[in-house]
Amino acid sequence: MEVDPRGAQDAGLPVCIAHRGASGHEPENTLRAFARALDLGATWLELDVHLVHDRLLVIHDDTLDRTTDGRGPLAVHSLAELRAVDAGSGERIPFLEEVLELAAGRARLNVELKGPGTAAPTVKLLQAEVAAGRWQPGQLLLSSFDWDALKETRQLEPALPVAPLMGKGAGGEILEVAERMEAEAIHISRWSARSRLVAAAHARGLAVRVFPVNRPWEYDLMVRLEIDGIFTDFPEQALSWGALAPELV
Numbered sequence: 613m614e615v616d617p618r619g620a621q622d623a624g625l626p627v628c629i630a631h632r633g634a635s636g637h638e639p640e641n642t643l644r645a646f647a648r649a650l651d652l653g654a655t656w657l658e659l660d661v662h663l664v665h666d667r668l669l670v671i672h673d674d675t676l677d678r679t680t681d682g683r684g685p686l687a688v689h690s691l692a693e694l695r696a697v698d699a700g701s702g703e704r705i706p707f708l709e710e711v712l713e714l715a716a717g718r719a720r721l722n723v724e725l726k727g728p729g730t731a732a733p734t735v736k737l738l739q740a741e742v743a744a745g746r747w748q749p750g751q752l753l754l755s756s757f758d759w760d761a762l763k764e765t766r767q768l769e770p771a772l773p774v775a776p777l778m779g780k781g782a783g784g785e786i787l788e789v790a791e792r793m794e795a796e797a798i799h800i801s802r803w804s805a806r807s808r809l810v811a812a813a814h815a816r817g818l819a820v821r822v823f824p825v826n827r828p829w830e831y832d833l834m835v836r837l838e839i840d841g842i843f844t845d846f847p848e849q850a851l852s853w854g855a856l857a858p859e860l861v
Contacts, residue, residue, distance in 0.1 A: 628855035636845035639700025750861035
């Protein structure tokens with residue numbers, strides 16, 4: 613089907629993206645969280661990847677302390693040790709391949725590149741998934757606060773959509789960077805969501821997606837600002853407020 617390049621299928625309504633899965637209900641970035649998001653009706657998942665010992669691990673931080681019962685930097689542990697820690701509710705830290713297998717044919721996937729060296733192996737894995745027919749390029753998106761990593765992905769595989777990330781203070785700089793790398797969108801914090809920035813992005817053909825949006829008044833503000841997508845920890849709530857569950861490409 614043809615999809616609006618900004619990611620919305622009905623004017624004025626943002627799409628719902630499950631932030632680290634249904635992370636308001638389940639341990640973030642676990643297979644349990646992604647499965648729960650799918651069960652709740654989400655058709656777009658967001659996750660974070662780090663490259664550790666040549667494997668892509670789905671975890672937000674570069675340390676174990678916040679999200680697991682382990683301690684210390686990821687890099688000081690063996691892969692077996694990292695897979696043995698409890699990431700919550702008995703869950704393991706997933707490999708990116710495991711999430712791709714779970715979500716194939718059921719959702720789009722936004723992979724946020726974390727840490728150095730993630731771009732090339734992520735692109736290589738996604739290229740293999742596309743070549744095998746399990747995913748299409750339009751169902752995948754790479755984002756990062758490391759804009760150089762996104763430039764690298766564009767050089768390695770121009771067919772994969774990208775979106776630069778920025779927190780507070782997002783403005784003209786991210787628009788210029790996004791335009792130069794022919795990004796699909798910009799992803800910004802809700803504190804940076806302003807009507808002038810949104811209008812300027814749309815004038816450049818860029819979608820604007822905002823994180824995090826977990827309260828009704830935040831959602832209502834995003835609708836008024838004509839935001840194209842919201843990252844939320846509670847996808848079922850966002851869908852009940854009117855956010856869209858986009859169809860697969």
